[in-house]
Amino acid sequence: MSAAEEILDIVDAEDRVVGRSPRGEAYARGLRHRCVFIEARDTAGRLFVHRRTATKLVFPSRYDMFVGGVVGAGESYDDAALREAEEELGVSGLPRPEFLFKFLYDDGADRTWWSAVYQVRCALPVRPQVEEVAWHDFLAPEEVERRLGDWPWVPDGLAAYERLKAYRSTG
Template sequence: MSNPGEELLDVVDEHDRVLRVAPRSEIYRDGLTHRCAMVLVRDEEGRIFTHRRTPTKLFAPGAYDLFVGGVVGTGESYADAAVREAEEELGVRGIRTEPLFRFLFRYQDSPGAWFCDVHQARWTGPVAPQVEEVAWHGWLTEAEVAERLGGAGGWEFVPDGREAYRRYLAHRG
């Protein structure tokens, strides 16, 4: 779709039940609850694909992220959205994702909330990240991620990705 603000998404309630369909621009403007799929991608050495979002992104422009992903389109499953978004952002085909957990993310004091369906994947081939989505990318070790997530001097990460990674670490034990 040429205008991402007009992409149609499902508006859901606090139990992730579909209430209606609305354009992304209305969902963002009115802080309506919607769905998102997120994929933590590791390479053959176990490093995490990390990227900086382009300054044109509607949410958290220019921030870093440990996940590839995005909104779930109307009628689309979380699993299908995870694969679609991972393939688009990484510029690959044939990725397989594994669902891990889902949580409702509330953004600070705003009315906006979205369900984050967190997946993981391994990718051992080359990547060609989508230039409209990814301004920079690299593969970071968990120690490098921890350093960059740290306080002073740390990178600015997208808030839902920061929370998803915290939950990911707790989930795997």
């Protein structure tokens, strides 16, 4: 099954399931669905940053400071977070990511999804999927901040990153 054929739960403004749709159709029609964003840090506290491959359905060839993706139909946010983190980092046996908060991402142009933000510490050597990740490295948080204005970032990841910084400053 291709990524575009993967079945997603379609949700309303309160994150209640109201239907199902193939991913490609959900994207094309701007149907609200669910995603997970996992901040992965190594044992030194550096963030996993990567550039998405040119073949991604949304935001191809852009940089991201999260691993993650869509939540499949009938899948929980927690299960999707672990699955996506292990898939994108290319590891198995990762600790279960810790849920932090959820928000509704909306870019104002018919792209909207419920976004659950997690964090995880990865002490394992990573081997990212070549289908998902064109480049990767663990960067110090200061380096990520320096690159925010230089690199083309995924807009939903930037929104999650800004919310995560605000979340941590109030906690």
